[in-house]
Amino acid sequence: MFQMAQKLKFGQRTPPAIFPPVLGLLGLGLAWRRAEAVFVIPPAIADLLLGMVTLLLLWCLLAYGVKLTRRPGVFVEDLAALPGRAGLAAMMMAVMLLAAALLPHDTGLAGAALLAGLAGHGLLALIVAFRLLTGPAEQRQITPVWHLSFVGPILAPLSAVPLGYRAGSEALFWAMLALSAVIWAVSLGQLVRRDPPAPLRPLLAIHLSPASVLGLVALQLGWTGAAMGFAAFGGLILAALLLRARYVAAAGFSPLWGAFTFPLAAFANLTLALADGQGDLFRLAGAALLVAATGAIPAIAFKVMQGWAKGQLAAKTNAATA
Numbered sequence: 001m002f003q004m005a006q007k008l009k010f011g012q013r014t015p016p017a018i019f020p021p022v023l024g025l026l027g028l029g030l031a032w033r034r035a036e037a038v039f040v041i042p043p044a045i046a047d048l049l050l051g052m053v054t055l056l057l058l059w060c061l062l063a064y065g066v067k068l069t070r071r072p073g074v075f076v077e078d079l080a081a082l083p084g085r086a087g088l089a090a091m092m093m094a095v096m097l098l099a100a101a102l103l104p105h106d107t108g109l110a111g112a113a114l115l116a117g118l119a120g121h122g123l124l125a126l127i128v129a130f131r132l133l134t135g136p137a138e139q140r141q142i143t144p145v146w147h148l149s150f151v152g153p154i155l156a157p158l159s160a161v162p163l164g165y166r167a168g169s170e171a172l173f174w175a176m177l178a179l180s181a182v183i184w185a186v187s188l189g190q191l192v193r194r195d196p197p198a199p200l201r202p203l204l205a206i207h208l209s210p211a212s213v214l215g216l217v218a219l220q221l222g223w224t225g226a227a228m229g230f231a232a233f234g235g236l237i238l239a240a241l242l243l244r245a246r247y248v249a250a251a252g253f254s255p256l257w258g259a260f261t262f263p264l265a266a267f268a269n270l271t272l273a274l275a276d277g278q279g280d281l282f283r284l285a286g287a288a289l290l291v292a293a294t295g296a297i298p299a300i301a302f303k304v305m306q307g308w309a310k311g312q313l314a315a316k317t318n319a320a321t322a
Contacts, residue, residue: 011066015319016087017255018308019058021301023094024261025053028297030100031265031290035274038283050101055253057094064091070322078321079128082145083255084319089148092121101160107163113160121152138303142186151176151210157217169215173217180210198251202259208237219273231274234267254311255304257319261297
């Protein structure tokens with residue numbers, strides 16, 4: 001007789017792949033907040049969106065927290081799979097970005113979220129680095145997900161600078177810039193030598209994210225020229241992705257499409273931030289990117305969350321079971 005599969009309890013197999021689109025939705029909410037000053041739109045739009053996404057993030061954190069309480073070792077097991085590494089890094093980054101969303105409302109909560117996100121990401125980076133150093137050599141190949149695993153803390157200055165941590169933010173900026181440059185250079189060399197498998201090509205969009213956030217941090221530190229340089233670099237990456245859109249999306253929709261969400265939101269944020277005082281070109285680009293992000297990011301997030309609700313997402317992303 002065939003034995004029926006045991007029904008999973010709540011949170012027992014929560015897939016980390018739910019977090020990249022949540023990170024994208026948070027970035028979208030912050031983009032609408034930036035658009036208030038550029039286009040004189042009511043703040044209620046951004047507040048409503050950020051409020052809903054905050055609730056979604058808290059629900060996702062609860063689901064994954066329950067999984068960890070059932071068996072803490074699943075955290076390391078989830079890091080063994082590429083979607084798991086990307087998802088868990090996005091989870092920590094989402095907490096850091098939540099700090100930026102909370103900043104106008106409660107600096108105490110924003111500071112707590114910032115510290116929690118940084119601490120969690122630091123632990124994750126140490127575990128990933130240890131596994132890379134002690135694991136098989138073929139697993140040490142640099143991928144775009146390294147931006148999430150090791151450069152994710154670049155989000156911290158978005159709230160750390162307003163909270164008064166300028167010196168630490170400057171040091172973090174230069175460290176993350178150096179790491180990003182290495183990952184960009186090695187990834188470009190790999191891309192020239194061989195094509196990545198079609199299912200992994202959506203991850204190429206992640207390269208846009210650090211360029212955008214570095215630009216936002218530079219602008220927050222008062223380095224407008226550097227911010228415009230990062231915007232130009234990000235524009236080149238986005239143009240390359242759009243020109244090769246059929247190539248990048250050749251495998252069709254998958255949970256890895258979450259990698260399209262947060263880079264698009266980050267670049268929209270940078271463009272809108274520059275639009276506030278840098279001329280009509282950035283205003284037009286910011287408007288176009290905001291419209292594109294508002295159409296694409298919730299649609300991708302809905303599809304990913306739908307897969308989670310149907311119980312399909314964990315199997316498709318090799319999520320560990322508690």
